[in-house]
Each structure stands twice: as structure tokens, then as C-alpha cells.
Amino acid sequence: MAVDAESIDLPASPGVYLFKNEKGRVLYVGKATRLNERIRSYFATNPDRQMIPELISRADDVECIVTTTPQEALILERQLIRQHKPRFNSMLKDDKSYPYLILTNEEHPRIMYTRHPPTDANRWGPFPNAGAAKQVMQLLRRYFGIRDKDCRGEQGCLAQHIGLCRGPCIDPDGYPERVRTVKRILDGEATELLEELVAKMEACSQKMQFERAAHYRDLIRSVRTTVGQHVVSSKLYRDCDAIGFADQGDLAALVVLHADEGVVKGQEVWPYVHRGDIGETVSRFISEHYVHRRPPRLLLTPTPLLDGLQQWLDGRRGSTVEVRTPMRGDMVTLRTLADQNAEIQVSRLANKSSGSLEQRAADDAALLLQVEQMNHVVCFDMAQLQGDERVGASVVLRNGRPAKKEYRTYIVKGEAMDDLRMMREVVERWLKRQEEWPDLLLLDGGETHLKTIRSMLEEQGVATRFQLAALAKREETLYRDQQEPIVLDRRGRVFVHARDEAHRFVNAFHRKRRKRSRLGDPLENVLGLGAKKLQSLMRHFGGRQGINNASIDDLKTVPGIGPSLAERIHESLHG
DSSP states (O other): OOOOGGGOOOOSSOEEEEEEOTTOOEEEEEEESSHHHHHHHTTSSSOSSTHHHHHHHHOOEEEEEEOSSHHHHHHHHHHHHHHHOOTTOGGGOSSOOOOEEEEOSSSSOOEEEESSOOTTSEEEOOOSOHHHHHHHHHHHHHHHOOOOSOOOOTTOOHHHHTTSOOOTTTOOTTHHHHHHHHHHHHTTOOHHHHHHHHHHHHHHHHTTOHHHHHHHHHHHHHHHHHHTTOSSBOTTOSSEEEEEEEEETTEEEEEEEEEETTEEEEEEEEEEEOOSOHHHHHHHHHHHHTSSSOOOSEEEOSSOOOTTHHHHHHHHHTSOOEEEOOOSSHHHHHHHHHHHHHHHHHHHHHHHOOSOHHHHHHHHHHHHHTOSOOOEEEEEEEEEETTEEEEEEEEEEETTEEOGGGOEEEEOOSSOOSHHHHHHHHHHHHHHTOSSOOSEEEEESOHHHHHHHHHHHHHHTOTTSSEEEEEETGGGEEEETTSOOEEOOGGGHHHHHHHHHHHHHHHHHHHHHHHHHSSOOTTTTOTTOOHHHHHHHHHHHTSHHHHHHOOHHHHHTSTTOOHHHHHHHHHHHHO
């Protein structure tokens, strides 16, 4: 369906817009000082370019990435054109490139202005304002004597004699320190230089040397213009993702801004069901988003992640992922930009949403399993502690949404002490009370759980009445009988939600039972310590005495116990 003006809801902000077809392919990338006005111009009676009617007829959606300034939009536009190569951007498909400032990787580095920076050089840019970049380069040469040519003259060169080069070819003393200072300025730490220029400008004004004062004024403006372009162009952005979050009720939008090689290169937008806890929503999203892709070197988040997710990200990447929730500097600027885009996207999602987000998640799950529907899911989970208070629980999702009136809890009656036999008993009891079969019976477990329950269903003669699957936490792998396992992506988020909800519900019931049966266990109220993690602790240390004697470092060696949880456990036991 062709895009129309009424269906487009863009803000009155600078940024980049992308026309896309029904398959998500980018047809055209443009920039605008005011996005909403620019997009409306495409639907004018007399468009200013012949290609516009064809573009409108082929496009099915228009997305946007908001920037802080039009200059940032200019840089980002170019990056997106290079990345997507849209067919309607033919006027921009030439070899034009934006300039960089570089410091060469030599014994005595040179500062250079170039549109084709060497791969081994320190570089800053790209700069949409080429004139300002040139002025700054000249300013840095004048103040710090950084050379621009490889002259190696024994008697010095003209640049040295007129004060534009410190002459490291003749006397390198002090030159490395000057280079380091210039790097700091280009990284955005220009405060001291600006203060010196302001002082000189004011001194010239007091002496009524107005032309000289105007010269310093222009230099100040050039420095500020250049160092102010770091929102979408910063040396710090190397393999970096910034997560943006915004919500309206239970609908959330999460935006991932991708930055690499010093520039923001694009964004991804994901709708999400939000239950009120930002940390939980963001952590769940990250665990789903990076299950099929390598996490970046640097991840900027709006809130600290839940325990255990840092280790999982490190494992997915194969090296350390630096996770930061920045409060100031370049990083917070990028993170704020991600939040700004999330605010816009959640409003757009709320305005054009047809049907609930939960139903769409259920429909995606049905497509993933190639079944007609996935509107009724029942999920089972078990909990115990060394055979103490053996319980189970089932949760129900209707159209992707929790149906809490249908949640059930079970106290294991048999002598079984392992999860498999306990789950078999509980599911068998559930079967006897069913008047309606679900689309899917989901188990919290792996292949062994699947085979055990499948065997019981066959004995009861109901194995063909509904789908059966088991979801293992490792790699979020879904197991089904006589079919290849599926490592879930976002299409399987309804299964992950059902499993997590069952886990939460059974642990709450288990804690309630244990409180009734024993007095004052100090570990009962430790935030984040559920029945299964406590069971892991008991197994690891051989019982309660071993836990009591464990240090914080010892506790951190237990799978699933992160540094903060280890500290909370140790504090609860020892004060």
C-alpha cells in the first residue's frame, strides 16, 4: 500500500528521513531542518522533481532519525546513502565525500585536511562545514606548531620561520606533548584554548583593536563549530550501540543507534510490551536483540542491566562488552539522541498501531512455528530447594497477553525429588481438568523435559491435541518433537515472555510456601535470589554451611550469581 500524507507523523525537528518499500528496502534518504514540513512537500500538487511521484507510489513507509542540528543531519544523510545505496538518490551517488582532519601515524605527526584519510591515521570528522575545519587546522598549526608537510629540512622550512611549524625535523623536543594537546582539542576538550581566545578577543576590544578582536571572534566560532559536531561525529564512537527507551502506557519503543568509525550510521526501532520496570524491559530486549548478532564493543543503556546479562553479553561477543549508563560527556549526548528518537517512535507506534502489540507477537510466533495460530499458550515451571517445598505452576497467555485468572499453582504430592518427575505429575493433573486445549503447551526445560512429557501425553492419548515444546535458557533454544531446534529471535518473544512469567510466578509461590514452613531465613528477602539460584548455591557449596562460609568472590563463581547479587547475599548473611 502506497504511503500517504495522513499516515506520516514526523516531528518538527532536524533529522534524516527514509522512504522504504513493503520489504523494508530503503528507496530514498533525505535530510531536513524540519522533518514534518519537508515530508509534506513530497505530497504537493506540483512536486519540484520528476522522480517524486514514482517514489511516493513505490514507498510504503517513511521513517526518521532525529538529530540535534541540521549539520548532524547532513553527515548522517551521507552515511546512510553510502550504507543503503538507495536507487532514488542518484544525484548523491557520486564520489563526493566530506572532509576529515587527520594526524598522521609518523614519528613526527602531520596535521592534514583530506577527503580520503589513510586507514592508519588518527582522524576526526567528517565535517559538513569544510571552511570551519580548514580554519581550525590553521589555528592549531599557529598555536601549536604542528607540521603539515614532510620537509625534513636541515635548515628549517618557511612554515617554521613564520611560526606555523615547531620544526620537529630539527628539534623534536616537546613536539609529542603538542601533538597530544591537539588530539585532546580535536576530541572536544577545547575549553582551555577557547578561554585563551576569549581573553585575547576581550583585550583587543578594550584596546579598540576591533579588526583583531573580530579575527579572534571568528576563530572562536570556528573552534566551537568544529568541536560542536560531535553528536554524530566523535572519535569515541567505535563499534558502539546506544539504546534509547520511551513508553506510553504498556507500549514501549526501543531504539538502537549504531555508531562506528566515528559516526552514527543508522538506527533500528523495536516496539515492545512494557510492564513498568525499565530495567527489566531494557534487559529483556537486549537479551533478545543480541541473541543472533554479535554485541558491540561499547553498549550505552538508559539504566543498569540486570544481574547476569553482562556475563552473557561477554560470552556472545567472545570478549568484554563495556556497558555504560553515561551521565555526562559525548556518550550521554549520543544516549540522549537515542532517547529522543525513541520518544518520536513510540508516539508514531501508538498512533498507527492496528491491533495490540501482544497479538502481533502471538502472530509472529505462529509464523515462526508454521502453524495457524498461537493465541492460547500454557507454560509450566517447577521449583524446589533440596526437596523442600516441591511446587509447580502454570501460566496462560491469551492472544499474547497474560490471562492471570487462569494461572494455577500445584503442590507436588508424589515422592519424586527431580524436576522431570515432578513436572510429569503436575502436567498430568492439569490434563484431567482441561475443557479446552491450548495451541501450545510450553515447558521450562530442554530436550529431556520434552521427551518425558511427550511420553506421558502419548500414554494419555492426547499427544496430537496440541503442540508441545520446551524452551531452554541457553541461547533461548526451542525444542519440538522430531524437528530441528530453533534458536529464537524476536519472532519468538511470546515464548520467552511465557517462560519468564511462569518462572516468576512459581518462584513467588515457592517463597510464600517456604516462609510458612521456616523462620527467619536471611536469604529469603535477597533481591534477585529466587528458588533456582538458591538451589544452585546449595549444590555448589554443598549446603547452607558452605554458603555461610563463602566470600563474595566465592559466591561470584556460581553460575547466574553476578557481583551485585553476590554482595547482597553476603550482606544478608553477615551484615
